[in-house]
Amino acid sequence: MKVYVNGRFLTQPLSGVQRYAREITDALDRSLPPGREVTVLVPHPVTFPDWKHLSARVVPGGVGHLWEQTTLYQASRDGILISLGNAGPVRHPAQVVCLHDAHLYEMPQAYGIRYRMVHRKLRPLLARRASALLTVSHTSATALARYLGLPGHLFHIVSNSAAHILRLPCDALAPARHGLEAGRYLLSVGNLSPNKNLARLCAAHAACDVNVPPLAIAGGFAPGVARARDAGLRARVSLLGRVPDSDLRGLYEGAAGFVFPSLNEGFGIPALEAMQLGVPVLAARSGALPEVLGHAALWFDPKSTSDMVRAITKFAKLDKAARSVMRKNGLARAAHYSWDESANAVWRIVQDVAARQTSSLRRAV
Structure with a gap:
């Protein structure tokens, strides 16, 4: 047939x-x-x-x-x-x-x-x-x-x-081109639809002290999806827009950690992409994310700004050994798919x- x-x-x-x-x-x-x-x-x-x-x-x-x-x-x-x-x-x-x-x-x-x-x-x-x-x-x-x-x-x-992310070239200069210092920023990836919850993430980041790394958000607007009126951007947040594939892997690998605050995900590819590249992940305990990411993420309540602050602050205080464990757990989780x-x-x-x-x-x- x-x-x-x-x-x-x-x-x-x-x-x-x-x-x-x-x-x-x-x-x-x-x-x-x-x-x-x-x-x-x-x-x-x-x-x-x-x-x-x-x-x-x-x-x-x-x-x-x-x-x-x-x-x-x-x-x-x-x-x-x-x-x-x-x-x-x-x-x-x-x-x-x-x-x-x-x-x-x-x-x-x-x-x-x-x-x-x-x-x-x-x-x-x-x-x-x-x-x-x-x-x-x-x-x-x-x-x-x-x-x-x-x-x-x-x-x-x-x-x-998330295996496709390994096919992309890794440009170590991508963070610098976007005004970021490698190893000293948090990354989030998603369009600005309400589901991606970026306004609350930005508000939480703004409520953290200055010891928390700056936040960079990559992603564009999805056709047919309502645009968020207020992205809640603050001074220490860089809105990068849609970035080419040639930059994306470099931005992932240059990040100290990846934050995924979605209110609901049917799967959650970006968080798994980060894990596939050995980047520690902070994720919303919502939708399919606990199913997909298992025990490899640092979890927070996506509807609570204060709980986001707690998780981001906790991550910022982790030592190299703890972050290394997160990386290894993430790599193991990504290998399931x-x-x-x-x-x-x-x-x-x-x-x-x-x-x-x-x-x-x-x-x-």
């Missing part, structure tokens, strides 16, 4: 959802058995990765959700479609769909009105009509099942990883869907 990938993610800015889709697709290309036909479909020409086994095809006819519901549906309905980015054609007869989290229901204020309207109608239909459902953590599976009225066991857990293993899991699910489709056709005959 033919297999297609919904390649709309290749036309979108790179955030967590797009990272997942790109890395799973790239890993599929590395691990596909010989002779398997998998085609990535996109609505307009883009720069495709240098795949060896996957093929790519432009299927023009609309953009965005309109393209998915019409053109993509027509082009892929003779096979199995893998949709890894929270959306896909609802009429497709054999679709594997990944829904990443339940933020749409748990934090609706973080999304624009149009986005909420479209996805509140789309996701329940997709969830009920999909041949297989994926999500990135047990936390997300439990929340999605509750809001969508589905049994939790229907969700296959196919996790993110692999894009290749996740891609293999997706392929097993695709094979199961194909077997069920074949069985149904035989019964029909």
Whole structure:
């Protein structure tokens, strides 16, 4: 049976959802058995990765959700479609769909009105009509099942990883270019949506004494997501904006510690990226972060400014030995996750869907 990938993610800015889709697709290309036909479909020409086994095809006819519901549906309905980015054609007869989290229901204020309207109608239909459902953590599976009225066991857990960060070049001069002193700043990465909780982080940092390292925040605005009106920035906070990949790894590795204050995460790739690079992590005890990071982080309550102050101050006072233990624990935790293993899991699910489709056709005959 033919297999297609919904390649709309290749036309979108790179955030967590797009990272997942790109890395799973790239890993599929590395691990596909010989002779398997998998085609990535996109609505307009883009720069495709240098795949060896996957093929790519432009299927023009609309953009965005309109393209998915019409053109993509027509082009892929003779096979199995893998949709890894929270959306896909609802009429497709054999679709594997990944829904990443339940933020749409748990934090609706973080999304624009149009986005909420479209996805509140789309996701329940997709969830009920999909041949297989994926999500990135047990936390997300439990929340999605509750809001969508589905049994939790229907969700296959196919996790993110942070191994991609090791492919980026490490520019040790990146901190200096951004006005930072290597080893003497705290880093946070995230867009300025309310869920990322950066205003409270900045307020907590401002309440710390001067012995706490300055804070740098990297990240841009996510399309379709409401912008935070007040980022709560203070004098010792540097807002770096979206930084190129060539700078990102250098900023991570130059940081004394990484702070991730999100109110709710379906997984939390940036915190795991920091651990993958041996950076100590301070994290919000919320959403899937305790599940993903285990005992390797220094935890705080993301809704309490005073508890953030406590955690940041405690970290600033740690000696080299204690920080070394945090680094080792973080590296061990990051090693639990692999894009290749996740891609293999997706392929097993695709094979199961194909077997069920074949069985149904035989019964029909």
